[in-house]
Amino acid sequence: MTEKLLGYKGKALHFLKEVEAEVGDTIRVSKGKGTYEGVLIPRSEFSDGNHVVIKLKNGYNIGILVTQETKIERVGAGQKPTFSTSPLPKQQEELPEVTILSTGGTIASRVDYRTGGVRPALNANDLYSIVPELSEIATIKAEILYTVFSENITPKHWIKLAKEIAKNIKEGVAGIVVAHGTDTIGYTAAALSFALQNIPVPIVLVGSQRSADRPSSDAATNLIGAVTVASKAPFAEVVVAMHRTTSDKAIALHRGTKVRKCHTSRRDAFKSINTLPLAILEDGELRMLTQDYQRRNPKREVIVKPSFNEKVALVKFHPGLNRGVIDWYLDQGYEGIVLEGTGLGHVSSQCFATLRRAIAENCLVAMTSQCIWGRVNMNVYDTGRDLIKIGVIPLGDMLSETALVKIMWVLAQTKSVDEAKKLLAKNVTHEVSDRTVYQDYER
């Protein structure tokens, strides 16, 4: 398959090659029943090889079945389907400097004919040309770090990202914005919260739930919010900036360790779990919802600890879970296991033997709850008490995803299990709290 005939295969490809037609050319397709003329359009690679897609003069695309009686003529060379970006707006030097690091994902994406879906844009400047308003908020330094779907991001990407952010912070920028796919933005936010401590300026992760190619996308509103926060927020923490409600009105700033994607598609999919968001940005005004936060202070020295141990697993308990699953992890040499237990923090007694084995083999085993909201408490029922006795560590109201990331980080900071346990018990970056008030669940 060539770029010139993007997505075509089989019979259709053969026919098009024969007349040396390329995507963007005007072609005429004749069949027994009619003649169709239009611009040859790329075909999604998941579609079959029997149809040719053309864009008619009225703008509509249609697919034409290629059969033995089909005749294709190349009528003329046409405009190739390219993206022209508008020129970058002029930067105002006196504004604070913000670095936008792009990792891929929906906030910077356009229509893609390869998959028939949306795909990340080709360069970070796209962000800037799509949202010229940014030039009135900050001077932007845009950089593409990598272009991966967020489900393909691994701890190695976190490490590279953390180092790049640290470098930019040391160069004295007013704040960092990380454009990230929403599926795993919460994990990355937690990872950065542990890897970058004592930060002097905000680190704002941002994504979008509707692709940037459509007029209704939340990408621009979120990005404007993120850059505003990065450039002038009074706090210096890792946060995720996304729509607070379905309206294009307010942006919620969620702490990186307390945020979770709670809906597959809504704009307001992200919620702070067991706490309120750190702040709300509405009509250009930032409102802090707590006074317990680290203040912005450009003189503060960032502490960089960008390492993660990938031999940590997150295991969701369910009725009938075969404990052999946990055994497999141990056989593979896993050093940490986060259990996502039921209710207050339980797994079936069937698993006890394997958990004893884990602890005997110096594997760190910790408990979170699949209820999502609330904290584990393993003193209430026998099962909980048994698990504590076995050596499973309860993690309070920590999100299971955050717990996974934290243990990955902890086990990369020390080789000693005792040290690791101490670090795990410590509240490093607001990942755990000791009290939950009523409204934290309401929101």
Next chain:
Amino acid sequence: MQVVVINYDKIGLKVGLEIHQQLSSEKKLFCNCKTELFKGEPETTFLRRLRPTQSELGQIDPAAFFEFQKGTQVLYEIERETSCLVEMDEEPPHNLNPEALKAALTISLMLNAEPVDEIHIMRKIVIDGSNTTGFQRTSIVSLGGVAEILGKSVSIQHVGLEEDAARKMGEDSRVLKYRIDRLCIPLVEIATSPVIKTPQQAQEVAFAVGRILRATNMVKRGLGTIRQDLNISIRDGALVEIKGVQELELISLVIENEAQRQLSLLRIRDELRRRNVKENEIGDDFVDVTSVFDNTKCKVVKAAIKDGKKVYAVRLPKFSGFLKEELTPGLRLGTEMADRARFWGHCGGIFHTDELPAYSITKEEVESLRLIMDAKEDDAVVFVAEETENAWDALKAVTLRAREALAKVPEETRTAKPDGTTRYMRPRPGAARMYPETDIPPIQISAEYLRNLRKNLPELPEKKMQRLTRDYKLNRKLAREILDSEFIKLFEEIVNQSKVSPTFAIVFLTETLKALKRDGIEVEKVSNQQLSELLRQVGAGRIAKEATSDIIVWLSKHKEADVTESIDALGLGMLSLTELQVIIDNTIRENHSLLAARGDKAFGILMGILMKQLRGRVEAKRLSEIVKKKLSKLK
């Protein structure tokens, strides 16, 4: 304005129709919501902004971009039965509704259009807020086609399947209000080639296509369920798109008006040229003339100044008198400028010297305005009272329209008003407004599926017409009436399965029901099943024709009631022969002397007395037969 009869052939009128018909599918086009509208207050609302995007060819619609720059926001109203996350653009669309696709393909085949092999859903950028996504999902289902209309064939360009837009509920300054219940209701679009030559023909084509649509029984009925867009041009004029003609009866009037409007604009152009007006003399020199109106009595201007707005004016050299020139009834060149100013400047309207002094603006104010603007006698001055940015946008739109008046009839999209006139809506969008809807894979239409559809196509209206007149011995007028009504299917069922007279059934289902509706009876509350039962009972001789109206009134107030219940409740049961004879005998006895005295007139008198007493419980014809017999025995 002179009213002259236009020779449409001579002016080169060309009309293309785009007919949009809502389908009656149970569910929406890309989700499983009901295809209904809600009344009353919305359950909740949400606010959005729409940002223009690049299409695959990298172009942006200028009007769309302008709206965005203005910071326009949209408030959407929702209710749970009629919309879900899909309409809110909070969830990707589901697969294309197969029921709607079947309807669109059926209609295609009835119009002899050729279905495409693979349907590609497109996103047509529409950034006026009427679509939460910022685009309308639309597709071409078939191409080509010929509709036979009154012996002439009209070529069809394409049949499309698309989602309806949200309903506009209002607008205040920068916030547009839409209700999304209508969004995503399936619509078929039938676009004819621009081959229609007269207003009358356009109307006939629309009627004929409408009949074909209804013949499928897959379309909605009632106001707002069918909307026509008209593409109209005349020689030397321009292609103007008129949107939203809701009544078929208005089509010819709208076209007549548009042809007249373009002719008037061409005449004005020639006169302006004769007056030696030059395009480059019409400049964008906007002057702050607020001081002229410091003590004005004009309420609009006074209120604006009080709000901190300014009055800005522009001089239109040698335009005096042209702004009040009528283009079509009620529409002047000044109106066209005002509409442009409203669109681009979001202002309430404009003032111009052709209509002043008026609106409590004094002669003195006009004179000092002219003085400041350095306006000569044959110059016109236009002004607006608005915030600076809007005022300038409004006046820029005015001067642009003035320059266009010199050059040509502008291509634009207009909206149809209920009186058949049209008003400026927006510039004609460019062609590059479409890109693929990547969330829905292309849909292949198999030859097998089409073969099956072809086998079971509904009868074409013309054929049906012939059959109705032949099988039910109807005249064309009656046949046409039932064919155009929503009851054609019900009618055939009833008539084929009962003894009711076809003529009576038609008159009842069309005229009687219409008359009752006019009198305020909620006839739509009577179900088809009740109507059917009622007519069957008439056929069986159990209900008198004269009683049917009363029964409908009763049924409209008693949901789900039986027709038999209504007969009992109203005491309208048919009388048996014995009962009748007793009543007639008694009546004759009571009036014996009177009847004897009146001789030949006795029959009429007796019938009068009896009918008063028995209306609805006996057929008049039957009664008269018995009465005649009885009277003849008396003699």
